[in-house]
Amino acid sequence: MFRLMMALAMSAALACAPALASGDGERPRARDAGVVIGTLPTGPLNAIVDVEGVAVGHATLDDADDTVRTGVTAILPHGGDLFHDRVPAAIHVANGFGKLLGVTQVRELGELETPILLTGTLGVWQAADAMVGWLLARPGMEEVRSINPVVGETNDGFLNDIRARPLQPAHVVQALESASTADVREGAIGAGAGTVAFGWKGGIGTSSRRVEAAGRGYTVGVLVQSNFGGELAVAGVPVGRHLPDPAEYLRQAGERPVGDGDGSIMIVVATDAPLDARQLGRLASRAITGLARTGASMSNGSGDYVIAFSTAPEAWRTPGEAVLAPATLANDAMTPLFVAVAEATEEAILNSMFRAKTVRGHRGTVPALPLELVVPMVRNPSTP
Numbered sequence: 001m002f003r004l005m006m007a008l009a010m011s012a013a014l015a016c017a018p019a020l021a022s023g024d025g026e027r028p029r030a031r032d033a034g035v036v037i038g039t040l041p042t043g044p045l046n047a048i049v050d051v052e053g054v055a056v057g058h059a060t061l062d063d064a065d066d067t068v069r070t071g072v073t074a075i076l077p078h079g080g081d082l083f084h085d086r087v088p089a090a091i092h093v094a095n096g097f098g099k100l101l102g103v104t105q106v107r108e109l110g111e112l113e114t115p116i117l118l119t120g121t122l123g124v125w126q127a128a129d130a131m132v133g134w135l136l137a138r139p140g141m142e143e144v145r146s147i148n149p150v151v152g153e154t155n156d157g158f159l160n161d162i163r164a165r166p167l168q169p170a171h172v173v174q175a176l177e178s179a180s181t182a183d184v185r186e187g188a189i190g191a192g193a194g195t196v197a198f199g200w201k202g203g204i205g206t207s208s209r210r211v212e213a214a215g216r217g218y219t220v221g222v223l224v225q226s227n228f229g230g231e232l233a234v235a236g237v238p239v240g241r242h243l244p245d246p247a248e249y250l251r252q253a254g255e256r257p258v259g260d261g262d263g264s265i266m267i268v269v270a271t272d273a274p275l276d277a278r279q280l281g282r283l284a285s286r287a288i289t290g291l292a293r294t295g296a297s298m299s300n301g302s303g304d305y306v307i308a309f310s311t312a313p314e315a316w317r318t319p320g321e322a323v324l325a326p327a328t329l330a331n332d333a334m335t336p337l338f339v340a341v342a343e344a345t346e347e348a349i350l351n352s353m354f355r356a357k358t359v360r361g362h363r364g365t366v367p368a369l370p371l372e373l374v375v376p377m378v379r380n381p382s383t384p
Helices: 003-016 101-108 121-136 170-178 246-252 277-293 337-356 371-378
Strands: 055-062 069-076 087-095 118-119 150-152 202-214 216-226 267-269 303-311 358-359 364-366
Touching: 055 170, 069 121, 069 170, 069 216, 087 101, 087 202, 087 277, 118 121, 118 267, 121 150, 121 170, 150 216, 150 267, 150 303, 202 337, 216 277, 216 337, 246 364, 267 277, 267 337, 277 303
Parallel strands: 118 150, 267 303
Antiparallel strands: 055 069, 069 118, 087 303, 202 216, 216 267, 358 364
16 A cells, blocks of 8 residues: 555656646756755756866767667867867765776866766777867877877666667767857756666756856856755755655566665866866865765765866966966865865755656666655644
């Protein structure tokens, strides 16, 4: 009887889904549904692209027979020649069960010389090779003999036929060349096409915050590829324990249940605040605070990574410069940025789930988060 009640509750939630959808059937972002995270103001688009110069592009692989559900997402720190105008960067590893290419050189030199790509686990090497080819063919790169591509991943092997390794160079080029400073697409798109979060459909999500530090205004933007487990909390409300079990719902519907949440999260942090690599490492580590607030378990098989960079032009480095003297914020001025990255990470994760729709894939179906159950619990947490 308990299983039947859960299945009926889930069916009812999905049946009334249009109540929290726009006229074109799109699901809302968290803030549009009345779920406000934190107290800081957002940027104009509430997205990582609110950091001036940052661009995002996607290529989504979505075949007709439901076996391929993957893609690639590209994040470009600025619109110029990144190899010759490098930005300071840092990588924080909260749990290292993953495949992140380029990590050691970024940690050693504290700089980023390529765009950041996100994709599925077994597409990492194809993505890196394709991006290297794309970069080598660009003007001014004729004498370059070494490139450090930065490519992160989460495992989309439930919805995606991961062993087929369908990612092609053209998909990577599409993501890179379509990158836009106005791109706020979220959900089951690009690298988020086949991801699962808390048993529900995950995906790409983004958010931003505006802060004042040392008398100046700065933006912190975050983009996530959510694909991990735990017990979902929304704005501090433990909604996961009151929701129908998505795996049980799928069993009742004759579908194979989703996996155990060992899937990872990639978090990309951008800011226009003048920070060096050491300070960016501090900022990156605080993004995990936002991840924890969503109820993540950071399980053994979940690779949890944060890549942070600064777009402040005074912090860029051109190869061959003998002396560097970038102006950076004082450590005492960092706290507002720490608050901003935690809030933006938490909201980006929620946006990735709020926007994602139900997806049928290679090994079964992953249902969309039932917003008709979640939102009332958040608005009135005393009556789940």
